[in-house]
Amino acid sequence: MRKRLLIPLLAVLALPSSINADATNDYFLKLNQSIKLFSKGKFSEMEKICEKLIEISPEVPNGYACKGIALGFTSKNKRKSREALTNFTKAIEINPEYYEAYFFRGLLQFQMRRERNSKIDRTACSDIKKAYLNNHPLALKYVEEKKSFLRRDRCTGFF
DSSP states (O other): OHHHHHHHHHHHTOOOTTSOHHHHHHHHHHHHHHHHHHHHTOHHHHHHHHHHHHHHOTTSTHHHHHHHHHHHTTOOOHHHHHHHHHHHHHHHHHOTTOHHHHHHHHHHHHHSOOOTTOHHHHHHHHHHHHHHHTTOHHHHHHHHHTHHHIIIIIOTTOO
């Protein structure tokens, strides 16, 4: 699973342009650290780096998405999954057109334990659909690979 998420992580964490010049180098170094830690499976260390990204530039959604990935796709711990959802939601609040955050939030929700047609199930469908309809490459690929899953169990009216 780590290798499949490495490229998306790189895409999500592209260096934002709204960071002031003094913090850019530190942000970039921490960004690279988080990517390396992700590829090594060191998620608790990655989470700490993501928190530093948020400290450096709390108005940029990338740090929240980074933390959501570090928390959400590494543990079956329900509390951490909920915290990951909160971070993805914060990224979306900062930038409602941040389709990577919609995609990862939807993906995480599909992986969480939930009842069919529950609110979390409907939100997962909505998030994946939003990313898909906005031509987010990861969502396009995911939907193509998971069509039968989405049709059968989860997202009626998706297609």
